[in-house]
Amino acid sequence: MAMTATAGHAHADPHHIGLVIEHPGPAPKRIVTAYGFWIFLLSDIVMFSCFFAAYAVLVGQTADGPKGSEIFEPRYVAIETVCLLLSSFTCGMASIAADVRNRFWFYLSMSVTCVLGLIFLVLEFREFADLIARGYGPSRSAFLTAFFSLVGCHGLHVSAGVLWLLTMMAQVFAKGFRADILRRMTCFALFWHALDIIWVAVFSVVYLLGSGV
Amino acid sequence: MLGKLDWSAIPFDQPIPLVAGGVVLVAILAVLAWVVVKGHLPYLWNEWITSVDHKRIGVMYVLLASVMLLRGGSDAIMMRIQQAVAYQSQGYLPPEHYNQIFSAHGTIMIFFVAMPFVIGLMNLIVPLQLGVRDVAFPTLNSVGFWLTATGALLVNISLVVGEFARTGWLAFPPLSELSYSPGVGVDYYAWSLQISGVGTLVAGINLVTTVLKLRTKGMNYLRMPMFCWTTLASNLLIVAAFPILTATLAMLLLDRYLGFHFFTNEAGGNVMMFMNLIWAWGHPEVYILVLPAFGIFSEVVSTFSGKALFGYRSMVLATMAICVISFMVWLHHFFTMGAGPNVNAIFGIASMIIAVPTGVKIYNWLFTMYGGRIRFATPMLWAIGFMVTFIIGGLTGVLLAVPPADFILHNSMFLVAHFHNVIIGGVLFGAFAGFEYWFPKAFGFRLDERWGKAAFWFTFTGFFVTFMPLYIVGLLGMTRRMQHYDVAAWRPWMIVAAIGMAVLTIGVICQIVQIVVSVRNREALRDRTGDPWDGRSLEWATSSPPPVFNFAFNPDVRGEDAYWDMKAKARNEALAADRPEYQDIEMPRNSPTGFVCAFFATIMGFALIWHIWWMVILGGLGAWATFVLFAWRDHDEYVIPAAEVAAIDRVNLEERRGLVSMAGTV
Numbered sequence: 001m002a003m004t005a006t007a008g009h010a011h012a013d014p015h016h017i018g019l020v021i022e023h024p025g026p027a028p029k030r031i032v033t034a035y036g037f038w039i040f041l042l043s044d045i046v047m048f049s050c051f052f053a054a055y056a057v058l059v060g061q062t063a064d065g066p067k068g069s070e071i072f073e074p075r076y077v078a079i080e081t082v083c084l085l086l087s088s089f090t091c092g093m094a095s096i097a098a099d100v101r102n103r104f105w106f107y108l109s110m111s112v113t114c115v116l117g118l119i120f121l122v123l124e125f126r127e128f129a130d131l132i133a134r135g136y137g138p139s140r141s142a143f144l145t146a147f148f149s150l151v152g153c154h155g156l157h158v159s160a161g162v163l164w165l166l167t168m169m170a171q172v173f174a175k176g177f178r179a180d181i182l183r184r185m186t187c188f189a190l191f192w193h194a195l196d197i198i199w200v201a202v203f204s205v206v207y208l209l210g211s212g213v
Numbered sequence: 214m215l216g217k218l219d220w221s222a223i224p225f226d227q228p229i230p231l232v233a234g235g236v237v238l239v240a241i242l243a244v245l246a247w248v249v250v251k252g253h254l255p256y257l258w259n260e261w262i263t264s265v266d267h268k269r270i271g272v273m274y275v276l277l278a279s280v281m282l283l284r285g286g287s288d289a290i291m292m293r294i295q296q297a298v299a300y301q302s303q304g305y306l307p308p309e310h311y312n313q314i315f316s317a318h319g320t321i322m323i324f325f326v327a328m329p330f331v332i333g334l335m336n337l338i339v340p341l342q343l344g345v346r347d348v349a350f351p352t353l354n355s356v357g358f359w360l361t362a363t364g365a366l367l368v369n370i371s372l373v374v375g376e377f378a379r380t381g382w383l384a385f386p387p388l389s390e391l392s393y394s395p396g397v398g399v400d401y402y403a404w405s406l407q408i409s410g411v412g413t414l415v416a417g418i419n420l421v422t423t424v425l426k427l428r429t430k431g432m433n434y435l436r437m438p439m440f441c442w443t444t445l446a447s448n449l450l451i452v453a454a455f456p457i458l459t460a461t462l463a464m465l466l467l468d469r470y471l472g473f474h475f476f477t478n479e480a481g482g483n484v485m486m487f488m489n490l491i492w493a494w495g496h497p498e499v500y501i502l503v504l505p506a507f508g509i510f511s512e513v514v515s516t517f518s519g520k521a522l523f524g525y526r527s528m529v530l531a532t533m534a535i536c537v538i539s540f541m542v543w544l545h546h547f548f549t550m551g552a553g554p555n556v557n558a559i560f561g562i563a564s565m566i567i568a569v570p571t572g573v574k575i576y577n578w579l580f581t582m583y584g585g586r587i588r589f590a591t592p593m594l595w596a597i598g599f600m601v602t603f604i605i606g607g608l609t610g611v612l613l614a615v616p617p618a619d620f621i622l623h624n625s626m627f628l629v630a631h632f633h634n635v636i637i638g639g640v641l642f643g644a645f646a647g648f649e650y651w652f653p654k655a656f657g658f659r660l661d662e663r664w665g666k667a668a669f670w671f672t673f674t675g676f677f678v679t680f681m682p683l684y685i686v687g688l689l690g691m692t693r694r695m696q697h698y699d700v701a702a703w704r705p706w707m708i709v710a711a712i713g714m715a716v717l718t719i720g721v722i723c724q725i726v727q728i729v730v731s732v733r734n735r736e737a738l739r740d741r742t743g744d745p746w747d748g749r750s751l752e753w754a755t756s757s758p759p760p761v762f763n764f765a766f767n768p769d770v771r772g773e774d775a776y777w778d779m780k781a782k783a784r785n786e787a788l789a790a791d792r793p794e795y796q797d798i799e800m801p802r803n804s805p806t807g808f809v810c811a812f813f814a815t816i817m818g819f820a821l822i823w824h825i826w827w828m829v830i831l832g833g834l835g836a837w838a839t840f841v842l843f844a845w846r847d848h849d850e851y852v853i854p855a856a857e858v859a860a861i862d863r864v865n866l867e868e869r870r871g872l873v874s875m876a877g878t879v
Binding site: 050 | 432
């Protein structure tokens with residue numbers, strides 16, 4: 001960041017008195033890519049907030065069906081949460097490994113991240129399958145509609161994340177730690193951590209509030 | 214195998230859509246045959262379809278918008294004729310068909326005319342005004358455009374295969390739920406908007422990042438041209454609002470496809486939630502459209518008055534104020550649905566407050582003109598016509614923002630007149646002003662002024678003759694979306710409105726003639742200087758059309774009105790005396806990713822509409838594979854050698870020396 005006094009061309013810009021920060025020119029690619037991806041994540045969070053809002057509106061509309069406290073399994077959800085939080089840690093390890101170009105630690109931490117993500121997905125799938133089998137599917141009531149959509153939307157994101165994770169591993173395997181691959185890795189890591197943050201919100205709003213603990 | 218699709222989807226019993234669809238199909242096939250026979254296919258593929266150049270993509274956006282303007286316009290003509298003849302009779306359109314027409318008209322005009330038009334102009338001009346070589350994500354830009362085209366294509370397919378929604382342009386439930394709209398119309402609506410909405414979001418992310426992170430040296434925020442500011446505001450709104458549309462449509466689709474209960478009447482669904490969500494997107498959407506138009510008027514008014522924009526900083530503040538407040542007024546769309554007097558009052562006041570920054574803008578434009586040397590070129594005519602028209606639209610808007618008045622006027626033709634007043638008088642006039650103003654920059658020759666002025670006057674007159682009567686019938690109690698009516702007092706006004714529509718159509722024809730005539734006379738209209746209007750911002754500092762790399766050297770900006778300053782400086786000193794050595798320039802390589810991805814998205818969208826599940830999977834896999842293939846490329850960029858850059862740039866400099874030596878005499 002170049003700091004220059006404007007005295008040199010103050011005549012060209014009468015508004016500027018004193019010290020201003022001259023804009024140095026276009027940002028490097030690494031920053032532009034990550035910045036754009038941040039903006040995408042913000043827009044994704046706006047989308048999630050719509051599903052959160054819908055859940056908040058419809059949570060009481062059980063249409064004589066079950067309430068949240070009657071169907072949630074706190075034990076399962078606790079394991080899910082632990083898996084996802086741990087996977088965020090291992091994803092951070094993978095980022096560091098990529099930064100120092102250590103293939104072994106990169107593959108190892110990405111694999112662990114993948115396994116933890118898959119365990120999360122299996123547990124969520126079992127929860128959904130179990131509810132549907134008991135007749136408490138999403139079309140049972142507006143509350144269940146909102147519940148399945150909100151949690152399922154997060155699950156879809158995790159699935160996409162796992163697909164992306166595997167593609168990233170294949171990319172590093174085939175191309176090595178090239179600059180563009182590292183940029184993508186940064187985006188993937190941002191995505192995975194953002195999913196974690198959203199899960200914390202899901203966990204609090206849906207499961208903690210819902211099971212009335 | 215083919216889901217719900219069978220021969221009954223083709224409306225053999227309805228001549229109008231069948232003939233229209235047939236004509237369009239024949240026209241498309243003829244153009245394709247001509248392209249192939251003449252051997253233009255490689256050129257089209259290499260230079261346009263796979264192009265990731267922001268200028269080319271911008272031009273294609275505007276082309277898409279223009280074609281869809283003709284489609285949406287013919288819907289409008291049909292509606293005006295229907296309402297003129299449907300007094301105590303059924304008119305010439307069956308109710309089913311009429312309902313599809315007004316739904317398609319609204320959907321097309323907002324999503325596939327206004328949106329691509331402004332996004333196209335922003336794409337074309339913003340990187341040039343910022344003094345940079347491209348947008349932040351060039352390939353993503355191409356993907357965004359082609360997904361928008363997919364949406365437009367799906368809407369047009371619905372003309373011949375199946376039907377379009379009969380629900381109005383926002384598909385309110387419960388009418389849009391499966392129980393009341395069992396056909397594929399709402400599915401066409403939802404999937405085409407869902408797919409093109411992704412494209413719009415991508416464009417929004419791209420342009421926000423471009424404005425915030427890619428500016429040439431010295432281009433501080435308060436030195437950016439107004440159009441860049443309004444682009445930033447508009448695209449921030451896109452990023453914040455379009456995900457709401459995505460979520461809302463997803464909920465509606467889940468209701469329709471999987472029996473969910475977001476908005477249904479039974480099992481606890483909540484229809485009012487749809488109203489809230491759709492307008493939380495829909496109200497900012499209006500400002501997404503009109504803010505770029507405000508930016509265009511700022512550029513045009515300042516250039517053709519020969520003065521710097523009056524109150525630049527208050528203009529920036531007003532733009533950002535509108536950007537924020539536009540998110541706080543959505544509830545004025547359902548004052549009458551029982552939110553209560555306190556809520557209504559708050560949202561009424563918030564709606565009126567938006568008029569304050571808008572008023573600031575109008576005064577700033579007037580003061581920019583005051584004391585200036587005004588040239589009444591075509592873009593300036595559109596700008597002045599806008600100011601007159603938009604003030605009327607703004608005032609009726611403030612009227613509608615008064616809840617008690619809204620109880621009388623909502624859902625009436627008064628409302629229809631109001632929003633056409635602001636959308637046509639604001640957005641469309643802005644789009645036309647930008648089109649006339651930047652056409653020489655995009656293509657290297659000016660447009661014919663005589664036909665341009667004729668187009669303006671016919672459109673301007675036609676607009677008033679069409680829409681002022683709608684205010685009157687609105688006050689006389691006529692509601693919107695009527696297929697036929699029995700009130701004698703409305704009849705004369707509907708006939709006047711139909712005549713106005715005819716005048717408007719002449720305006721459109723003039724504009725088409727203008728383009729044809731200008732292309733024929735392009736040698737005489739050639740712009741060699743790159744600066745035909747004596748412009749003030751950086752897009753005029755490069756040649757017309759600009760080279761693929763935009764600028765041989767990234768310009769160094771020292772104040773507002775960057776190019777104006779450079780010209781002033783150059784009159785005293787020799788132009789570019791202290792140029793550094795030319796260097797190699799790296800540019801992103803072309804890529805078919807966008808086109809191929811949109812191809813699969815079209816297949817997937819069509820399959821989803823008709824419940825052809827194997828095809829959905831095929832389309833999804835195809836789109837994913839396209840991205841993986843793209844990610845596997847080894848060389849993203851190609852190099853333009855310094856010698857070639859120098860050769861291209863020297864031609865531009867020679868032409869420009871002539872301009873600078875003449876500039877003192879004008």
